[in-house]
Amino acid sequence: MIQTLAFYLFATMVIASGAVTILARNPVHSVLWLILAFFNAAGLMVLVGAEFIAMLLVIVYVGAVAVLFLFVVMMLDIDFAELRAGFVKNFPLGLLLAVVLFVELFVGLIVRSAGPMKLGTPDGAAMTGVGQSNIEAIGALLYGKYLFLFEASGIILLVAMIGAIVLTHRQRSDTRGQNVSRQNARRPEEATRNVKPEVGQGVVL
């Protein structure tokens, strides 16, 4: 009973906030609605007994990825007139995306008629066996059965990360940076000198 109520609450919130994400005029509001959608999706994960995935969803997507989204979007200088002007130009692209999504949905429906996939159910029937937690089950799969796929995806991500750094990194000679190790290595006696000038003589710098 309470699972069903919670499911409908979370599901409605996911769909509603997903819809508002694309309907909101202000990009910052869009990101915040997206975060709400992530959060409610995590709630759904908890309902099907995948609490590990739920927590990862919150930590990774809500806690890190969405913060970076927000970070970038907040700095946008939003000009609503310009946003509307771009509508006609981007309309064909949007239409194309809509067609692709519709076809995917259609294919999905056809596949579904061939028999449903065994997914988790709100009553927790898909939960891992007694005595084995989510984390242990996922760990055994990732580091046992799918070890090489897991490592390969790790390497792909590493390459992508290094690629991004290489593409954006540039040596700038026109700015003065700080060399912290040199600053730390510097001793007071090298940088200062203690002089006792005679009265009326002054100090030569």
Add this chain to the structure above:
Amino acid sequence: MTQTFQTWGLSYEWAWGLATLAGILLIALPLMLGVAMIIYADRKIWAAMALRKGPNVVGPFGLLQSFADGLKVFLQETIVPSASNKALFLIAPIITFTVALMAWAVIPFNSGAVLADINVGLLYVLAMSSLGVYGVVIAGWASNSKYPFFSAMRAAAQMISYEVSIGFILICVVLWAGTFNMNGIVMAQKGHVFGLINGFVANPLLFPMWVLFLISGMAETARAPFDLTEAESELVAGYQTEYSSMSFALYWLGEYANVLLMCALNAVLFWGGWLPPLDLPFMYIVPGFVWLLLKILFFFFIFSWVKATVPRYRYDQLMRLGWKIFLPFSLLWVVIVSGYLMAIGHFA
């Protein structure tokens, strides 16, 4: 507690609901009182280290100062800037405050005395602490003002930087404990060193991780010396600049609840939580929650001490510390700890 309510003739659902509600109140109300007193303690410690007297007017020894402050902000007018984004402006402090309270659900106060004994407890804490940044970021943006906005930018970058190394530090603890459950982590520390000392901190391999965790915790809660988000010499009051009255007070309460949470995490993850410091029978006479409270207060004293004595970091130094020192070091330590545990057959 559910069983107690069931013996009164309630059905399981009602008993569970009542027990949960009672648990929430049992945590939240003492926590709020504790926050009020800890603000007073913070000001007193800070004052003592600066050779001042600190609050000493309201009540005996100034004990009621926090309540007087609370009453004062409660009676103030709530000012909402006309250029701000009103809904988000008002939601932001509520997010900070709520999230600060939510993470307390998984902190074990004694064996079995935990509101939500979930097997992903530590991940839950991480998730909640990563949500905390939204209150600050939304406040900075919704205020529609320069300094709060700078503060929000700093907060977002700072939180993400230190969460990464906190994650690696926690992995070391979890590897040793073999569980993400908070009570499980506490129990794994029972007699950890020579069967006598309770706590991972006495383990030479985990001690450096505790030091890193303490410093990262200060950065994560934006406490001095890492309080760049509210650096008064640069940003007026940071993200709180446009706030007044209760919305301002919510930030204060949330911030101190977060600091107490960090202290509690230090205690639970590295210092044995509700276990006494030594695994001797007579030490168990003192109830577990007293030990936990003493440890929390000890860590809060360290936080105050640091606040009173260490000058504020520069922003580039903060970033350098997080990414170039803490991250590689904790990553290396994960390899060392897991290698050691593998070598001694800890997982067999």
